[in-house]
Amino acid sequence: MSDPMEAYRIDAEPYYRPVGDEIELFEAAYAARMPMMLKGPTGCGKSRFVEHMAWRLRRPLVTVACNEDMTAADLVGRFLLDAEGTRWQDGPLTLAARHGAICYLDEVVEARQDTTVVIHPLTDSRRVLPLEKKGELLRAHPDFVLVISYNPGYQTLLKDLKQSTKQRFGALDFGYPEHAVEVEIVVHETGVTTAVADKLVAIAERARNLKGHGLEEGISTRMLVHAGKLIAQGVEPRAACRVALVRPITDDADMRDALDAAVATYF
Ligand code: ADP
DSSP, X not given: OOOTTGGGOOOSOOOOOOOSSHHHHHHHHHHTTOOEEEESOTTSSHHHHHHHHHHHTTOOEEEEEOOTTOOHHHHHEEEEEETTEEEEEEXXXXXXXXXXXXXXXXXGGGSOHHHHGGGGGGSSTTOEEEETTTTEEEEOOTTOEEEEEEOTTTOOSSSOOOHHHHTTXXXXXXXXXXXXXXXXXXXXXXXXXXXXXXXHHHHHHHHHTTBTTTBSSXXXXXXXXXHHHHHHTTOOHHHHHIIIIXXXXXXXXXXXXXXXXXXXXXX
């Protein structure tokens, strides 16, 4: 029989530049099979970190991008109709729990609370997943662990994880890396020179100071990687910054002009 986890294995090392002791802490958490929450703004390396850890721990990685239309059945599974009749199909969470993968629920706060509660019995000492429609009580594989990402900046009173969900997880804080580390990441990911990456990071740092003063979110490492890739393709740096750094984060004309002016002081 073919290996159902084949598509989820990570053979080559995903590049991840540690910023602190997050690798050691995650390894210890995994050894204890403690579910983990990766906290931080979008584009600061959470997904890359979990890919790297799955490779390091030699576990398959099943990633689910959560959204508000997602139902419990989308995570757990459902009966499908085919030529031979009805057939059960495991959802991504069930697949991971059955076969001992790391299941990464990205932006879990986007999912509705009635969807989120299906993870509860998997995240305490029971480590089970009731497949009610199928009449199966799945015991999680000993290697299975659940990881979620969570952006504390986004939550509102209407949209937040319940304490009863949060308290099931250990949590690691992620933020934008310090200057020299972020330069190193941009150079590695794009091939631009250190001098160019240094300027890109400086622009991002200026924009990050505007968060809460007209900008909802700062310029992320992901956006710097986009800008660097355009520059590496031969795009003129100011144009690259316009496309990859400024236009995506603001629709406000004054803010756009202020950010363009900041770019112009570097390039
Ligand atoms: P998140 O999951 O936090 O939204 P990602 O993990 O997708 O963000 O990070 C976006 C991009 O930023 C990655 O694809 C990678 O190029 C880069 N990146 C950010 N932090 C790191 C890091 N510490 N090491 C390596 N690459 C990083």
